[in-house]
Amino acid sequence: MDLNHYREEDKVLLAVDCIIFGFDKHHLRILLIKRNFEPESGKWSLIGGFMKREEDLDQAAVRVLEALTGLRDIYMEQLQAYSKVDRxxxxxxxxxxxxxxxxVDSHQFDGPRLETAQWFKLSEAPDLIFDHNDMVEKAVARLRRRALKRPIGFELLPEKFTMRQLQTLYESILDKKLDKRNFVNKINSLDVLIKLDEKDMTVARKGAYLYTFDKEKYDRKVAEEGFNFKI
Amino acid sequence: MDLNHYREEDKVLLAVDCIIFGFDKHHLRILLIKRNFEPESGKWSLIGGFMKREEDLDQAAVRVLEALTGLRDIYMEQLQAYSKVDRxxxxxxxxxxxxxxxxVDSHQFDGPRLETAQWFKLSEAPDLIFDHNDMVEKAVARLRRRALKRPIGFELLPEKFTMRQLQTLYESILDKKLDKRNFVNKINSLDVLIKLDEKDMTVARKGAYLYTFDKEKYDRKVAEEGFNFKI
DNA sequence: ACACATAAGTGTTTTTTGTACATTTCTAAG
DNA sequence: CTTAGAAATGTACAAAAAACACTTATGTGT
Known part of the structure; x- marks a missing residue:
C-alpha cells in the first residue's frame, strides 16, 4: 500500500480458482471442469470465477464453487496468487x-454445469489451461505437508471409516506405501479416534472395525499446540 | 477463471506489501515505513505499492521495495492475498x-524515502495500519516453519559468520534458547558449512571461528530432498 | 460341516534422533 | 603472569521412528 493517489488505470480483474481434492476410499482425486467458453473452450480447467466488488476472495471461492458444482459448506483455504502478465x-x-x-461419496453435484465437472485420479488428470497445472502442483505439495502435521481425514473421509481407508488416504497423499502396524500405532498414539462397535463387512470376510474422529479431543489437542504427525 | 464474459465493473486495485525481516547479529528485525500520505498518514506500515498493468506481482514487490528503500537483489516470496472488503x-x-x-548490516538504504524507513526489533514493532499486523504475524509463522525445515542464514547472515551468530539467529526466530552443544552438533551433522581458518576476534578474547555456507553442497542436498532441521 | 481364502488385527526389537549436561581452551587486557 | 570471558567440545540417556511376521475371524465354495 503506497503511492500518493490510487490510480484508476491499474485496476485488474481478480479471479479465484479452486483445487478440490476428493477421496473415494481408494484414490485421491481432483475435480475438474470442461470449459464451454472462450478462451480455451473444450479444455479442462479448475473451477473458477471472478471476485465481485462486494465480496472478499474467500467468499468468492465459496460462491464460485457452489455455483458450478452445488457443493456447499466446504472448507477452503487460500494457496497463493498467480499473476503472470500473459497467464x-x-x-x-x-x-x-x-x-x-x-x-467424494458424501457430496453430490447438482450445479448447473454438473455434466461438465468430473473427478480425476490425481495421477491421471489431464493437462489444464493457463497456469492451472502449477496451481495443482503447489496444492498437492501443501496437502502433503499438511498431512504430515495433522491428521486430515475429517474432510476427506466419511463420518465412519476403517483404519485401512485412513491408511490408503495417507498413502495416496504421500504417494508411498506405509507399514500397517506402524501406521496403526501412530494413529492410536494420537488418541483422536473413537473405535466403534460396528464393523464394515464389505471389505473383508472378517470385517473391519469402523472409527470416527473424536472432534472434541482433536480440537483440544490442536489448541494445546501439540501435534506432530510424521509418518 | 469462469463466467462467459470478462466484466469491466469488477476490476480492483492490486497492491503488494513487503514484510522485510532483517538480522543485525543480535536481533531479528522488521523494516517499517512511516506513511506521509492519506489515509492513515503518520502511522507505521509495511512497505507497499500498487501493481502495474505491465508487471506481475513478484516484479511489483521487487520494484516497490527498491523504490522505497534502495534495496536491490532481494529474494522475496509470496505469502498470500488479503482481500477483506473494508481493509x-x-x-x-x-x-x-x-x-x-x-x-541488516550488508544492505544500505538509499531510497528516496530513506528517512522514514526504520528497523524495529520484532518484539518492539509498533501497531501497523490496515491488516498489516496480520500479515506480519503470518510471515513470522512462515519464517519459523521454514527455519525448522532448512538452514536459513544464507539470506539473513553476512557471507562469513560465527556459529554463535547462527545460533542467535535461530534463537530469535524460534524465540527460545537453544543448547549450544546440541546446536553445533546438529548444524555439523547437516554438513553444509565450511569452517574457515579465519577468526572473528571481536566477539571474544579467544576469538570465534568464521563459517560460510557451502552453497553447492546445500543445493545438492535440497535437491536430493533430504533436509530436516528440527532443532 | 469343513477346509480355504482373504484381509484384519496385533507387539517387539533395533535404529535413529533428540535432549540434557560440565569442563577445558584460548587470548587480550590489566 | 594472572585473570576474565566466551569458545570449543563429547557422552550418556530418553524418545521416536522403522523394521519386521504371525494369528484371527468369517464368508465362500466344496
Missing part, C-alpha cells in the same frame, strides 16, 4: 488459488 | 503480502 490470453487477470478437501 | 478505507484494494530475509 490469461483473454485479458489481464490475476487469479488466487484456493484448495479444499472433501469426501 | 483499506480509501478504496477497495486487494493486497498480496511478500516477505524477504536480509542481513
Amino acid at each position: 490469461d490470453p483473454g485479458e489481464r487477470t490475476i487469479s488466487v488459488a484456493y484448495y479444499a478437501l472433501i469426501d | 483499506d478505507p480509501g478504496e477497495r484494494t486487494i493486497s498480496v503480502a511478500y516477505y524477504a530475509l536480509i542481513d
Whole structure:
C-alpha cells in the first residue's frame, strides 16, 4: 500500500480458482471442469470465477464453487496468487488459488454445469489451461505437508471409516506405501479416534472395525499446540 | 477463471506489501515505513505499492521495495492475498503480502524515502495500519516453519559468520534458547558449512571461528530432498 | 460341516534422533 | 603472569521412528 493517489488505470480483474481434492476410499482425486467458453473452450480447467466488488476472495471461492458444482459448506483455504502478465490470453487477470478437501461419496453435484465437472485420479488428470497445472502442483505439495502435521481425514473421509481407508488416504497423499502396524500405532498414539462397535463387512470376510474422529479431543489437542504427525 | 464474459465493473486495485525481516547479529528485525500520505498518514506500515498493468506481482514487490528503500537483489516470496472488503478505507484494494530475509548490516538504504524507513526489533514493532499486523504475524509463522525445515542464514547472515551468530539467529526466530552443544552438533551433522581458518576476534578474547555456507553442497542436498532441521 | 481364502488385527526389537549436561581452551587486557 | 570471558567440545540417556511376521475371524465354495 503506497503511492500518493490510487490510480484508476491499474485496476485488474481478480479471479479465484479452486483445487478440490476428493477421496473415494481408494484414490485421491481432483475435480475438474470442461470449459464451454472462450478462451480455451473444450479444455479442462479448475473451477473458477471472478471476485465481485462486494465480496472478499474467500467468499468468492465459496460462491464460485457452489455455483458450478452445488457443493456447499466446504472448507477452503487460500494457496497463493498467480499473476503472470500473459497467464490469461483473454485479458489481464490475476487469479488466487484456493484448495479444499472433501469426501467424494458424501457430496453430490447438482450445479448447473454438473455434466461438465468430473473427478480425476490425481495421477491421471489431464493437462489444464493457463497456469492451472502449477496451481495443482503447489496444492498437492501443501496437502502433503499438511498431512504430515495433522491428521486430515475429517474432510476427506466419511463420518465412519476403517483404519485401512485412513491408511490408503495417507498413502495416496504421500504417494508411498506405509507399514500397517506402524501406521496403526501412530494413529492410536494420537488418541483422536473413537473405535466403534460396528464393523464394515464389505471389505473383508472378517470385517473391519469402523472409527470416527473424536472432534472434541482433536480440537483440544490442536489448541494445546501439540501435534506432530510424521509418518 | 469462469463466467462467459470478462466484466469491466469488477476490476480492483492490486497492491503488494513487503514484510522485510532483517538480522543485525543480535536481533531479528522488521523494516517499517512511516506513511506521509492519506489515509492513515503518520502511522507505521509495511512497505507497499500498487501493481502495474505491465508487471506481475513478484516484479511489483521487487520494484516497490527498491523504490522505497534502495534495496536491490532481494529474494522475496509470496505469502498470500488479503482481500477483506473494508481493509483499506480509501478504496477497495486487494493486497498480496511478500516477505524477504536480509542481513541488516550488508544492505544500505538509499531510497528516496530513506528517512522514514526504520528497523524495529520484532518484539518492539509498533501497531501497523490496515491488516498489516496480520500479515506480519503470518510471515513470522512462515519464517519459523521454514527455519525448522532448512538452514536459513544464507539470506539473513553476512557471507562469513560465527556459529554463535547462527545460533542467535535461530534463537530469535524460534524465540527460545537453544543448547549450544546440541546446536553445533546438529548444524555439523547437516554438513553444509565450511569452517574457515579465519577468526572473528571481536566477539571474544579467544576469538570465534568464521563459517560460510557451502552453497553447492546445500543445493545438492535440497535437491536430493533430504533436509530436516528440527532443532 | 469343513477346509480355504482373504484381509484384519496385533507387539517387539533395533535404529535413529533428540535432549540434557560440565569442563577445558584460548587470548587480550590489566 | 594472572585473570576474565566466551569458545570449543563429547557422552550418556530418553524418545521416536522403522523394521519386521504371525494369528484371527468369517464368508465362500466344496
